[in-house]
Amino acid sequence: MTGEKNKNAGRVRSATxxxxxxxxxxxxxxxxxxxxxxxxxxxxTEEHIQEEFVNHATKTLARSAFNMDDFAxxxxxxxxxxxxxxxxxxxxxxxxxxVSPKRVYYLSLEFLIGRSMDNALLNLGIKDRYANAIDKxxxxxxxxxxxxxxxxxxxxxxxxxxxxxxxxxxxxxxPAWGYGIRYNYGIFEQSIVDGYQTEHPxxxxxxxxxxxxxxxxxxxxxxxxxxxIRSKGASGGFVYTWEPTxxxxxxxxxxxxxxxxxxxxxxxxLWSSKPSNEFDFASFNAGEYEKSxxxxxxxxxxxxxxxxxxxxYIGKKLRLKQQYFFVCATLQxxxxxxxxxxxPWSEFPKHVAIQLNDTHPTIxxxxxxxxxxxxxxxxxxxxxxxxxxxxSYTNHTVLPEALEKWTVPLLKELLPRHMMIIFDINLFFxxxxxxxxxxxxxxxxxxxxxxxxxxxxxxxxxxxxxxCHTVNGVAELHSDLVxxxxxxxxxxxxxxxxxxxxxxxxxxxxxxxxxxPRLSALITKTLKSQHWLKDLSELAKxxxxxxxxxxxxxxxxxxxxxxxxxxxxxxxxxxxYVNPDAIFDVQCKRIHEYKRQFMNxxxxxxxxxxxxxxxxxxxxxxxxxxxxxxxxxxxxxxIAKMVIKLIxxxxxxxxxxxxxxxxxxxxxxxxxxxxxxxxxxxxxxxxQHISTAGTEASGTSNMKFVLNGGLIVGTVDGxxxxxxxxxxxxxxxxxxxxxxEVEDIRHKQTYGTGxxxxxxxxxxxxxxxxxxxxxxxxxxxxxxxxxxRKVDACFQNKAEWxxxxxxxxxxxxxxxxxxxxxDYAKNIWHISPLPPPE
Ligand SMILES: *Cc1c(COP(=O)(O)O)cnc(C)c1O
Numbered sequence: 034m035t036g037e038k039n040k041n042a043g044r045v046r047s048a049t050x051x052x053x054x055x056x057x058x059x060x061x062x063x064x065x066x067x068x069x070x071x072x073x074x075x076x077x078t079e080e081h082i083q084e085e086f087v088n089h090a091t092k093t094l095a096r097s098a099f100n101m102d103d104f105a106x107x108x109x110x111x112x113x114x115x116x117x118x119x120x121x122x123x124x125x126x127x128x129x130x131x132v133s134p135k136r137v138y139y140l141s142l143e144f145l146i147g148r149s150m151d152n153a154l155l156n157l158g159i160k161d162r163y164a165n166a167i168d169k170x171x172x173x174x175x176x177x178x179x180x181x182x183x184x185x186x187x188x189x190x191x192x193x194x195x196x197x198x199x200x201x202x203x204x205x206x207x208p209a210w211g212y213g214i215r216y217n218y219g220i221f222e223q224s225i226v227d228g229y230q231t232e233h234p235x236x237x238x239x240x241x242x243x244x245x246x247x248x249x250x251x252x253x254x255x256x257x258x259x260x261x262i263r264s265k266g267a268s269g270g271f272v273y274t275w276e277p278t279x280x281x282x283x284x285x286x287x288x289x290x291x292x293x294x295x296x297x298x299x300x301x302x303l304w305s306s307k308p309s310n311e312f313d314f315a316s317f318n319a320g321e322y323e324k325s326x327x328x329x330x331x332x333x334x335x336x337x338x339x340x341x342x343x344x345x346y347i348g349k350k351l352r353l354k355q356q357y358f359f360v361c362a363t364l365q366x367x368x369x370x371x372x373x374x375x376x377p378w379s380e381f382p383k384h385v386a387i388q389l390n391d392t393h394p395t396i397x398x399x400x401x402x403x404x405x406x407x408x409x410x411x412x413x414x415x416x417x418x419x420x421x422x423x424x425s426y427t428n429h430t431v432l433p434e435a436l437e438k439w440t441v442p443l444l445k446e447l448l449p450r451h452m453m454i455i456f457d458i459n460l461f462f463x464x465x466x467x468x469x470x471x472x473x474x475x476x477x478x479x480x481x482x483x484x485x486x487x488x489x490x491x492x493x494x495x496x497x498x499x500x501c502h503t504v505n506g507v508a509e510l511h512s513d514l515v516x517x518x519x520x521x522x523x524x525x526x527x528x529x530x531x532x533x534x535x536x537x538x539x540x541x542x543x544x545x546x547x548x549x550p551r552l553s554a555l556i557t558k559t560l561k562s563q564h565w566l567k568d569l570s571e572l573a574k575x576x577x578x579x580x581x582x583x584x585x586x587x588x589x590x591x592x593x594x595x596x597x598x599x600x601x602x603x604x605x606x607x608x609x610y611v612n613p614d615a616i617f618d619v620q621c622k623r624i625h626e627y628k629r630q631f632m633n634x635x636x637x638x639x640x641x642x643x644x645x646x647x648x649x650x651x652x653x654x655x656x657x658x659x660x661x662x663x664x665x666x667x668x669x670x671x672i673a674k675m676v677i678k679l680i681x682x683x684x685x686x687x688x689x690x691x692x693x694x695x696x697x698x699x700x701x702x703x704x705x706x707x708x709x710x711x712x713x714x715x716x717x718x719x720x721q722h723i724s725t726a727g728t729e730a731s732g733t734s735n736m737k738f739v740l741n742g743g744l745i746v747g748t749v750d751g752x753x754x755x756x757x758x759x760x761x762x763x764x765x766x767x768x769x770x771x772x773x774e775v776e777d778i779r780h781k782q783t784y785g786t787g788x789x790x791x792x793x794x795x796x797x798x799x800x801x802x803x804x805x806x807x808x809x810x811x812x813x814x815x816x817x818x819x820x821x822r823k824v825d826a827c828f829q830n831k832a833e834w835x836x837x838x839x840x841x842x843x844x845x846x847x848x849x850x851x852x853x854x855x856d857y858a859k860n861i862w863h864i865s866p867l868p869p870p871e
Contacts, residue, residue, distance in 0.1 A: 074120050077159060082166035085113035104240070106172040107150070107180035110163065111243035114153050118289040119246070121157075121298035128869045129208050133374050135383060136208040137862045138367055139199070140360065140397060141390035143192030143339070144213050144301055145220075146184040146288070147543070147707025149244040150177070155547055156204075156291040182237050183706050184244070184288075185219035186303075188343040189623040190733050191429055193707065194507075195390055197733070197850040200540040203292030203299045204567065205851055206866040207858060212363040214355060215245070215286045215303035218338040223665050223704045228681035232341075232668050244288055245303070251285035253365040254309060255358050261450045273407055275450040280309040281332040283362030293542045294567055296869045304362045306335040342667045343623040344435045353396075353439055353447055360397030364404065378411060382422035386862040389426045389501070392437045392493040398424050398500045399451045399458070407450070413457070425861050426497040426504050427535075429730050431511070431519050432627065437493040438484060444491060455491055459483055462499050466526065480522050498523050498531075503861045507537045508731035508752040535857055536755055537731040538850035541569050544737045548711040551591045552741065559584065570846030575839060585835035592716070592742055592838070599716035602709075603661075607700045609688055615657035615698070616828050618821075619743070620721035621705050621713055624666040624673040627728040631676050633721050634662075636818055637699055638683055642796060644693040655696045656825040663705035663713065677701065710734070717743035718834075719766070719824055723817060726750045726769060736848040739765075742838040746820055752848070759844040764837045768820040 060068065075081055090096045090109040129136070154160035154174075164174035187193060195211065202209040221232040256277035266272035288301040308329035335358050340347065371384055389395060398420060405416035430436070444452045459482040470476050478485065482495045498504055498520055506512030512534030516524045524532055546553040546566055557563050559578060565571035578584040596613045603611050620633050637660050644652060662680050666673035684699040702709065714720075720738040722729070722745055729751040739745060739756060747753040748769040757765045828834055846852075858864050 072120075072123075077117070077162060079162060079166040079169070082113065082163055083170060085116065086110060086167065086170065089113055103172065103176050104180045106167070106170075107177040108241070108243060110167060110172075110174075110177055111150055111181070114150060114157075114159075114163070115243050115246075115289075117157060117159070118153060118291055118298055121291060121296055122287075122289040122300065125296065125298050125869050126300070129867065130373070132208075132867060133384065134208045134867050135386060135862075135864045136210060136370075137202070137386045137388060137858070137864050138363070139195065139202070139209065139211045139388050139390065140363060140394040141192070141195040141211065141213050142356065142359065142393040143187030143390075144184070144195045144199070144211060144288075144303070145187030145189070145192030145707060146196045146301075147711070148178070148181040148183055149288075150181055151547055152200075152543055153244075153291055156200075156293040156542060158294065182240075183219070183708050184237065184242075185235055185706055186213065186216050186339060188220055188339070188341060190731075191343075191391060194537055194733060194850075197538065197540040197543070198854060199290045199299065199301055200293070200542055201538075201850040201854040203290045203297050204295060204540075204542070205854060205858075206292065206295055206297045206868040207299075207854065207864055208867050209299050209864075211288075211290070211299075211301035212359070212366075213301065213303050214336050214339075214359050215305045216336055216339040217305075220339055220665065220706070221341055221668070225677070225681060225701060225703045228678045228685070230666055230668075230674050230677045234338075246287045246289070248285040248287055251366070252307075253283045253362045254280055255283050255306075255361045256280050257354065257357070257447050259449065261453060270412075273450060273453070275403075275407065279328075279332075281335060281358070282307045282309050283358060285362075285366070293546075294563075296871070302363075302366065304336065304359055306332055306358060308332040341665070344430055344432055344625060344627070345667060345670070346435055346437050348438070348440065348443070350443060350447065353443060356393055357396050357400070357448060357451075360394050360400055363394075364397060364400055368404070378405065378409065378415075378419060381419050385423050386864060387424050388857070388862070389424060389497060391427060391429045392497050395426070395437075395493045395497045396448070396451060398496065399448075399454050402454055402458075403450055406454075421500055421502055424497075424501045426501040428494065428504060428506050428511075428515050428519070431514050431730070432728060438490040439493065441483070441489040441491065455482065455496065458496070458499065469526065476522065480526070494519070495523075498527075502531065503533060504531055505533045505535045505861065506730065507535065508755060509534055509536065510727070510754055511730040511751060514727060533860060535853055535861070536752060536847070537733050537736070538848045538853040539733050539736045539740070540850045541566055541740065543711075544714070545740050549591070549595065549715040549741050551594065552588075552715065555587055555591060567851070568846075569849035569851065572843045572846050575843040579836045579839040579843065580832075582832070585832060585839070588742065588839055589831070589835050592718070595715040595741075599661075599712055602712055603700050603702060606702060609684075609698060609700050611659045611698050611700065612657055612695070615659045615696075616718045616824070617659050617661060617716055618719050618721070618746075618824075619661045619663075619713060619717040619738070620723075621661070621663035621702075621710065622732075622734055624664045624670075624676055626672060627724050629723050629725065630662065630664070630680070632723060632817065633660075634676065634680050634683060636821060637687070637697070639796075639818055640821070641683075641687050641690075641693065641697055644696055645690070652693070652696065656828050657696050658698075658825075660697070660699045661702060661713065661717075662700070663702040663709065665705060710737070714738055714743070715741045717741070718828065719744050719746050722747035722751070722753055723769070724748055724750045729753075736845065739841050740845045740848070742842045744824075744837060744841055746817065746824060756845075756848065759847055760841045761844075764841040764844070766820050766824055768817050 086109045089112040090101065090105060093112050094105055094108055096105050154163055167174055199211050217238060219235040219237050222235050224231050224233065257279040259275065259277040262274045262276060263271050283304040284307055286303045286305055288303060289298050290301060291298045335354050340352055367385060371381055374384065402416050402420050405411040405419060406413060441452065463477050463481060466477060466480055482492055482499060484490045484492055506515040516532050556565060560571060560574055596617055600611050600613045603609055620630060622628055624630055666677055680701045684701060687697055687699045688694055714737045717738055720743050722732050722735045726748050727750065731752040735745055735753055735756060744765060745753060745756060746766045749767055753767065757767055
């Protein structure tokens with residue numbers, strides 16, 4: 034071989050420094066040409082797929098033809114699909130590096146990805162080829178796909194949104210990166226024991242993870258604690274030196290995300306914490322070896338586990354450490370990439386847009402200000418100008434219990450320099466508020482980033498609003514509440530231009546094409562093209578077939594087969610044989626008071642009591658119903674756990690009544706996750722999205738259900754409203770009070786002026802109270818019984834129902850996450866697509 038030697042060969046590797054670049058080393062033209070030849074992708078014939086499969090089975094896994102099972106075959110396939118991803122990923126990244134466009138960085142503490150193999154095969158357009166190739170080696174692709182464990186690095190809607198957004202960013206060819214944490218334990222696995230939720234750790238990495246690439250070459254130091262030294266700088270001003278007491282290392286793990294029908298493959302970079310190699314000599318010399326080992330394991334603990342709270346803030350120190358660890362490593366990575374351009378800091382906002390998925394990564398704003406001042410030597414104003422052009426923030430909730438407030442003592446202890454900077458940001462902000470509203474101390478108190486109290490705390494949402502150029506809510510109603518309720522004085526102060534709406538969406542690739550392959554095929558055949566998967570508004574063309582009996586028959590036949598598949602899953606996991614001809618009535622989502630699973634179960638119990646009172650003749654005319662619940666409760670959320678127990682106890686009564694069980698069955702399917710959602714959603718006739726008006730920011734499962742031909746029973750809340758605008762009121766069952774009425778009703782209920790609970794409920798509440806269903810429970814019920822009667826009546830007219838189902842699904846163009854991402858790109862990030870050349 035010719036060419037110069039790699040000067041870095043054999044050099045000592047620092048465990049803390051970034052080792053991603055080897056400055057100065059460039060391959061000679063000969064070496065570069067040789068690499069190019071050796072890495073040129075081969076044509077993906079069935080034979081080549083088989084070669085790669087066998088190669089991974091024998092070399093990567095050390096298996097033989099006589100020692101293979103479905104799991105090994107899954108792994109071998111996965112590694113060979115991953116090779117395809119890496120090829121695309123490399124060429125996408127190389128192209129982005131040469132063009133150096135403005136990129137968006139999507140920062141999220143959660144990515145609820147689910148399984149990757151089926152998705153990768155479909156997005157790369159190589160599923161049939163793989164299935165055929167592997168079939169000839171004696172394996173069935175559908176079985177192999179089932180071997181994969183979910184990457185469940187999220188709680189619910191927020192983490193799933195991040196995953197849908199990555200699929201859209203790749204599909205639409207945007208130069209984008211996702212950043213997050215590689216938790217060793219994802220969201221816990223739920224089982225039901227004696228009717229109660231039981232949690233089991235989700236150690237998802239036991240058998241390795243073929244969908245990530247560990248990047249031992251990409252590591253950054255992260256520090257915590259200590260003190261800040263103030264001294265006089267060369268130019269007379271003060272300089273601040275942070276002397277931390279704890280150091281760890283962040284190691285990158287890359288999850289390639291292929292776009293659908295494009296060569297773009299982007300990246301989610303997840304950080305894992307490792308001990309820094311700087312040996313603790315003090316402890317060692319004092320003979321405290323165990324203490325220094327403990328400090329090392331503490332470092333790895335930072336990214337051990339995902340906090341299992343959804344829409345609820347908890348002030349745990351380790352959680353704050355996770356947040357800072359993640360943004361600190363991420364910013365070093367972003368800055369390293371920017372510095373390759375050689376441009377001055379003033380150009381940073383032309384290359385970088387950073388989106389904060391909720392306030393969880395908000396400390397990253399302060400970290401950038403700190404880096405620019407303390408490390409890069411910019412003055413406050415110069416740094417502030419850059420920081421405020423880069424960041425934007427998505428608000429996900431107006432529920433007060435979900436808003437993050439870190440106490441000042443905790444922030445001081447972990448991040449002393451950041452706490453100083455937050456005080457300064459607040460001081461300068463309040464000084465300008467004072468100039469605008471002189472002497473209004475109450476206003477200063479209300480708008481302060483620091484909440485007074487013992488101890489003081491930092492309102493992270495206010496910090497985000499003050500520092501970000503744009504703040505968005507996730508559905509029209511929610512964005513309205515964000516502006517009128519949560520941040521009204523900030524809207525007045527900064528102007529309405531800082532605030533906007535981007536209604537959420539879901540990716541049709543996973544939530545229709547992958548989860549419901551037969552429906553996807555029917556749509557493609559009917560529209561004579563697959564292009565609707567890249568432009569979901571084309572679904573509207575299905576409307577002309579909504580009354581066509583033949584199309585209705587095919588549409589409903591697919592629904593029926595999806596219901597059979599779900600019935601089999603229920604038989605296997607709940608030991609109940611549900612009637613697949615019944616109406617499937619689903620509520621699956623996190624268990625939360627505001628989502629009102631309790632109201633739903635009351636309605637079911639009421640129906641059960643009515644059925645019992647009926648004569649045989651009346652009973653025979655009833656529309657059979659299967660009610661399906663699924664969802665996890667936070668482990669410490671007592672009331673939510675009691676709702677799970679009540680559902681299971683009610684199921685045990687209802688399913689064993691031989692007279693009525695033909696007409697009403699009830700199941701709680703354990704361990705709701707992305708893979709289970711992919712089975713449940715295509716099988717629903719109706720789904721319940723019945724949050725108290727004004728509490729569900731958007732909801733995204735509502736979109737998934739309608740996309741699969743299921744109708745919504747819902748309150749006038751979140752994205753239900755916009756879904757109803759698209760489908761028309763006849764293809765959605767909305768009920769209940771509007772947001773402005775909720776506070777009035779609460780007031781009247783609490784302080785007792787009128788409004789009596791519907792008397793139809795009296796016996797239900799009584800029967801729960803007297804223990805018919807085990808646990809006594811006293812709650813505040815509001816029923817949606819009338820709506821469910823209407824649903825029953827509609828369901829009896831099969832042709833009308835099919836028409837509603839088709840029209841509703843055909844109206845879902847707006848709710849593709851592609852539309853959401855194009856909104857963000859155009860209105861907030863100001864980035865353009867950059868399709869890789871052919
Ligand atoms: C879509 C999705 C959610 C969000 O459901 P909502 O009903 O909108 O709260 C939660 N969990 C999983 C697994 C999902 O796929």
